[in-house]
Amino acid sequence: VTGGQATVPPAGSRLPILHVDMDAFFVSVELLDAPELRGRPVVVGGSGDRGVVAAASYEARASGVFSAMPAAQARRLCPDAVFLPGRYARYAEVSEQVFDLFRSYTPLVEGISLDEAFLDVSGAHRLFGDSPAIAAALRARVLDETGLTCSVGVAPRKLTAKLASEAAKPRASPAGPVLGSGVRVVTEEDELPFLHALPVRALWGVGPVTAARLARMAVETVGDLAALPVENVERALGRANGRHLHDLAWARDARPVVPVTAAKSIGHEETYVRDHVRHDTLERELVRLCDATATRLRTAGVAGRTVQVKIRFGSFRTITRSVTVAEALDTGTALVRAARPLLLGEDVDEGVRLLGVSVSSLSTAATRQLSLEDQGSSSWAEATRAVDEVRDRYGTSSIVPATLVEPGRGARTKVRGDQQWGPEQGSRSG
């Protein structure tokens, strides 16, 4: 307030949230490195029989290929497409470059995935102008510095910023990709009309099951959902979820942009080319997954008390078995000790399609209680540190649990990003 009169803030400063979404990110990175593929239908992921599509170019999308679609289906729909296996490390590298650029506008950057982030730019207006101006400048710089395009939503809160960036995206059409607006601004006044016109499936948290439940109540749009009494929604969807979605339908979303959130679980899982039926083979796979998970725990400087084993059978029936131990674990041997009885307790005659290990109830090394093993002897901790150092210097496969060494074949280890979107043809099974 100055001179007894309220100053009206400029419209852009009442739109603190940006949602930035890279366009067809994995595919765009591939095209950056292989420009001769531009204009062709390109699909990342799903090169094996059991894979799924991780990303599709707009040319491939015009044939009906979308993310998460089974590879076999994608191949039928678009036989001319170039299928690429995906390079997680390369995407992570480009992502880091893009996120650094985001952080040059504001420290309040919340990554949702490699290709998507929320930015709170409420403190950046003096330096960079209002939010729509920041959005436009940011898009231009991303293109200039990386050669990639992105779409940006600008809105008063996360919910609508995300939906706005979606509305700004390019679209696939049979005639080829149709450019989007690139930036979409949704002001406080526009918010409810914009929101209520969208299909209810657009809301974060409404998947196929929830959408089907809502359809039984004749809810097709966000507006339909908003019009229902909250009690009815709670009865249909459960208390927490029902209230949350009803709030979202009225654009009530107070979630702040949180720059860093600590991981709550770390794990690995893998789908096999053919189902495993032998316990000894699965035990070896379990050792490999535990070893990889433990390495990542140590890299993150955390250890966990709850160890979970996930088994997906040939029929796609999926079970989880978990155990919580007194002391937090971060070594492969300790994880195997906890996980093995969980696996051995299950009948695998049906055939196991996927095996996974994950660790939760994480604590940092500084706060965790010393285990008896730690207190009794430091030799195992030293050996583990030495293993990490050898792998740092000579690669992940340079030193592995003896169980994983096969005469004449060496050893196969797992690192993050391996077989990210399904098993490769010809990889090991048994």
Place this chain on the structure above:
DNA sequence: TCTGGGGTCCTGCTACGA
């Protein structure tokens, strides 16, 4: 017809101690 891998969050149930 076929359904990945990395996660988060919620719900319902059971066990257990105060």
Place this chain on the structure above:
DNA sequence: TCTGTCGTAGCAGGACCC
């Protein structure tokens, strides 16, 4: 000593996200 209640932790499954 027995019984009921309540809060919490652990466990399993499911829905959802990118």
